[in-house]
Amino acid sequence: MLSMKTSVDVTVVGAGPVGLLLACELALQGVRTTVLERLTAQADTIKAQMISGLTRQMLGMRGLGPAIDAASEEEADRLAWNPRRSTGHFAGLFKLDGLPLVMLSQQALERILEARALDLGVEIRRGVEVTDLGLGSEYVVGCDGGRSTVRRLAGFDFPGTGPTLTGYQAVVDLEGDLPHGWHRTPRGVHASGPLQGRVMLIEYDGPPATRDVTREALEAALRRVSGRDVRITHVHTATTWTDNTRQATTYRRDNVLLAGDAAHVHSPFGGQGLNLGLQDALNLGWKLATGDSALIDTYTAERHPVADRVLRNTLAQVALTRPDPRSRELHSLMSDLLDLPEVKARISAMVQGTDIRYETGCDHPLAGTFLPGLDLADGKGATTAVDGREAVVRPDGYIARVGR
Structure with missing residues (x-):
């Protein structure tokens, strides 16, 4: 149990990208900050692989551009990825022109942000599990993910809709003919690329029974969805996800706040989650540093509607990609609408967040x-x-x- 008194002003729980960026923002304002992380080392499970152009611009404001660009170029070279051939998508419709994407794995971003936080004097304590909120600081911010302990301990309401599908994301060694790109079948969705060995698939038959992904289960799901005689010989990394979609009714309760997945969860359609969380941190950091309660309250006022819109558009994307006949017709209609410049521009701005x-x-x-x-x-x-x-x-x- 953590209940000791400390001299920090803010305790950030969670050393993912959102927590680390928030700690950097607070340190820039002279706020003494400690980050507590349950894991003893960075997780290597496959997570987000890109950030948006808007997020790159925002991080560039803080002088992080050169480090991000260097890491992005290194990863793109290693994975033979050509950003000029990549466009954003909506429900698997790759028609969102003008949506710049920056190749940057979540792990690489975490390393960049952790180095900056340490340079700024942030204390990062790993292997620490928070069991109560008596942390001796003026404010506690939960950046501890969708299963947030901070959110539960502080009693935040977290309404929304439960999971209806099982999604997989993995990097594998594969034998057999699996076509590149996104493909919808009568049994779900499967995708291959843009990175070598990366596969994604969705089955719309309820949530996963377990978060553990075995080679056998992943191969069976891929064969079911694709209808192809493929074999997975090795799994480098794999994870499951769902369309569980929830949002805290407020992002602040007294001296406890939430950011990132602790405040909102949704399916990864459109790659919006990491960008949404990082922008939460940039919005909250300077406000929290002032200690001005009215200004801190504007964090919820400004960011809650932004996340609500992401939740709604990801739910819509799930509906559009379902394999039933009605959803197939909706998907076809949406494809036609995205050929209209004004629709394409509006959806692109929404996914990118440039119209905020x-x-x-x-x-x-x-x-x-x-x-x-x-x-x-x-x-x-x-x-x-x-x-x-x-x-x-x-x-x-x-x-x-x-x-x-």
């Missing part, structure tokens, strides 16, 4: 939107010119107001 606009009380059309190209490495915000007028930019890169 926070309420600022300023009526300038750019107020509340993200302003790219700024160097905010100190996390302090800036004053710059927008349309020839003085504009105040928040530490997370969003425009607070534009002068007359």
Whole structure:
């Protein structure tokens, strides 16, 4: 049981990308921060493999661009990945042009953020399991994933819809003919690539009985869904996922807050989860550092609607990809709609998050939107010119107001 008094101002529970980035944001503001992590070492299970162009811009504000680009180039070379051939997708419809993707595994991003956090003086304590919230700090932030202990201990409501499918993501050695790309069949969805040996498949017959994935179970599922005589000879890494879709009704209860998957869970359709969580951290960090309760409350006000939209669009994508005849017709209709430039632009902006606009009380059309190209490495915000007028930019890169 952790209940000792410490001198830290904020305790972040969870040393994934969201928790580490939040710790960096707090440290930039001079806040003493400790990160507690249950695992003794970084997990090597396959997770997110890319970040969006918007997230890359946001992390670039903090001077992390060179490290991210170097890691991305190294991974792309090692995995023979050509980003120019990659586009974003909606329900497996790869028609979202203008959606830049940056090859960067979650593990590589965690290493970059952990190095930065340590440079900033953050204390990271691994092998520590939190069993109560008496941590001796002014605030506790749960960044401890979809099964968040912090969320449970603090009593946050977490309503939503239960799981209806079993998804697999794995890197394997495969024998047999499995076509590249996404494919819908009468039994589900299977996909291969863009990375060598990476497979994804979905069966719409309920949630997985266990989170453990054996070679035999994965091979049987792939054969069922694809209808092909394929054999998996070795599993390098594998995980399961579902469409469990839930969101905390508020992201704050007194001095306890939630970010990332601790605050919202959904299926990985569209690759939105990691970006959503990182942007939570960028929104929360500078607000929490002020200790201003009213400002901290705007974290829920601003980020809850953003996550709600992601939850809704991922549920829609699940519905579109189901193998029944009605869903197949909806999928075909959506494919036709995405050929319309205005529909494609709207869906692309939604998945990327580039259309987010926070309420600022300023009526300038750019107020509340993200302003790219700024160097905010100190996390302090800036004053710059927008349309020839003085504009105040928040530490997370969003425009607070534009002068007359």
